[in-house]
Amino acid sequence: MTPVLDASPSEKTAAPFPALAGADPALAPVVDKVLAGIRLTRDDGLVLFESPDVWTICRLADLVRRRLHGDVAYYNINRHVNYSNVCALSCKFCAFFRKKDEDGAYEMSVDDIVADATRAAAAGATELHIVGGLHPWLKFDYYTDMLRAIREAAPNLHIKAFTAVEIVHLARLSGRWKQRYEGILAVLRDLKDAGLGSLPGGGAEVFDDRVHDEAYKGKIRSDEWLDVHRAAHELGLNSNATMLYGHIEQRAERLHHMMLLREQQDRTLGAWAAAQGITPQAQPTSGGTDAPAIVLTGPDEAYPGARLPMPGASATGYFQTIIPLPFFPDDSELEALPAPTGLENLRTLAVARLMLDNFPHVKAFWIMQTLEMAQFMLQNGADDIDGTVVWYDITKVGGASTHQETTVWDLQRAIREAGFRPVERDTLYRPIERVDGSTWRVVADSSVTA
Numbered sequence: 001m002t003p004v005l006d007a008s009p010s011e012k013t014a015a016p017f018p019a020l021a022g023a024d025p026a027l028a029p030v031v032d033k034v035l036a037g038i039r040l041t042r043d044d045g046l047v048l049f050e051s052p053d054v055w056t057i058c059r060l061a062d063l064v065r066r067r068l069h070g071d072v073a074y075y076n077i078n079r080h081v082n083y084s085n086v087c088a089l090s091c092k093f094c095a096f097f098r099k100k101d102e103d104g105a106y107e108m109s110v111d112d113i114v115a116d117a118t119r120a121a122a123a124g125a126t127e128l129h130i131v132g133g134l135h136p137w138l139k140f141d142y143y144t145d146m147l148r149a150i151r152e153a154a155p156n157l158h159i160k161a162f163t164a165v166e167i168v169h170l171a172r173l174s175g176r177w178k179q180r181y182e183g184i185l186a187v188l189r190d191l192k193d194a195g196l197g198s199l200p201g202g203g204a205e206v207f208d209d210r211v212h213d214e215a216y217k218g219k220i221r222s223d224e225w226l227d228v229h230r231a232a233h234e235l236g237l238n239s240n241a242t243m244l245y246g247h248i249e250q251r252a253e254r255l256h257h258m259m260l261l262r263e264q265q266d267r268t269l270g271a272w273a274a275a276q277g278i279t280p281q282a283q284p285t286s287g288g289t290d291a292p293a294i295v296l297t298g299p300d301e302a303y304p305g306a307r308l309p310m311p312g313a314s315a316t317g318y319f320q321t322i323i324p325l326p327f328f329p330d331d332s333e334l335e336a337l338p339a340p341t342g343l344e345n346l347r348t349l350a351v352a353r354l355m356l357d358n359f360p361h362v363k364a365f366w367i368m369q370t371l372e373m374a375q376f377m378l379q380n381g382a383d384d385i386d387g388t389v390v391w392y393d394i395t396k397v398g399g400a401s402t403h404q405e406t407t408v409w410d411l412q413r414a415i416r417e418a419g420f421r422p423v424e425r426d427t428l429y430r431p432i433e434r435v436d437g438s439t440w441r442v443v444a445d446s447s448v449t450a
């Protein structure tokens with residue numbers, strides 16, 4: 001996690017924060033806490049969500065983001081593979097799924113997936129991002145065969161695959177769901193042995209039972225989603241977390257979602273710190289846990305990046321990134337709803353940066369935010385805009401084609417225009433150095449990867 005230390009000491013010093021004309025006085029206590037590196041409470045989060053002064057909120061999120069990452073903004077070269085759109089569920093917000101014999105239903109063979117992986121590796125990708133529907137008839141072997149075959153054909157591609165919902169589905173179809181947490185661990189162990197490198201953050205939606213029952217009943221609930229990620233972290237796999245907002249949830253429910261993620265990250269990093277003999281700084285706890293608050297975003301944080309578990313050097317995984325995802329109503333059962341506005345998207349991302357003080361990274365996922373909006377977001381809390389992608393079938397922005405792709409040049413230009421220094425990263429946020437188009441190495445590492 002060296003990138004977190006990229007900010008120079010002067011950039012980490014609390015800068016003066018002059019109030020602007022028209023600044024909301026209700027934000028003053030929150031500003032004071034952020035300047036001092038004190039954890040924000042749920043009530044502070046509500047103030048951030050309700051204040052009309054979005055500009056001050058964005059400036060605060062930018063301050064925190066610069067403490068962690070200075071002028072660095074990350075991108076990667078990746079390829080998405082959606083192995084099947086056949087799904088046993090029918091979530092109301094989802095325009096992706098099909099039933100088995102419905103027009104447009106598909107499933108990729110392992111050979112097709114390997115061909116994609118090989119092409120991606122030859123084009124210089126460092127990551128394959130694999131997710132799909134909950135296919136009722138594919139066997140567990142299909143998933144492990146897929147991972148092994150990719151690993152063999154493209155050994156240097158990091159495989160980030162399967163949302164928590166898919167992992168529970170795999171536990172069910174392999175007969176291990178009765179064992180719940182132990183079953184999840186067993187499934188993840190098998191997948192890791194076959195080549196799984198990390199978990200994406202999808203399927204989290206909004207952690208709230210009312211929203212769950214109304215919009216995605218049948219999908220796993222928050223406790224199960226969190227258990228899957230806890231199990232992954234226990235096995236040394238890093239993961240991300242998403243939040244799909246802007247549909248039938250309230251802002252307070254978004255905040256609840258963030259609080260649950262923060263509590264779980266406290267427990268994970270707290271256990272790791274205790275094992276390392278690191279004493280946490282005195283901070284209020286999250287409220288829902290006895291774990292000490294692990295604040296990474298203060299001016300002199302007690303857990304600088306270099307002391308986070310290093311990939312491959314520790315048995316502990318953790319949440320790397322929060323990815324707020326705006327809801328797109330087109331073609332879904334909820335298409336009568338308006339999509340969230342640009343201002344709401346900016347605010348939600350800024351609040352995520354401020355509340356999730358123990359998440360090293362915040363991603364402005366350009367595919368769903370648009371590249372233009374992602375530029376703004378780099379200036380209000382995001383430090384990552386995801387990658388070149390090539391193919392994204394889960395959400396079609398504005399009904400656009402499923403083929404969504406951008407070039408490294410466009411990503412770099414977008415980052416530079418926003419005032420930041422583009423740094424290519426691998427999936428674990430280690431900076432990448434290109435030897436040539438398809439040959440690369442992790443900067444901190446001496447081995448060259450092709």
Ligand code: SF4
Nearest residue numbers: 087089091094097133
């Ligand atoms: S969101 Fe996922 S689980 Fe729900 S219907 Fe779509 S593919 Fe299936």
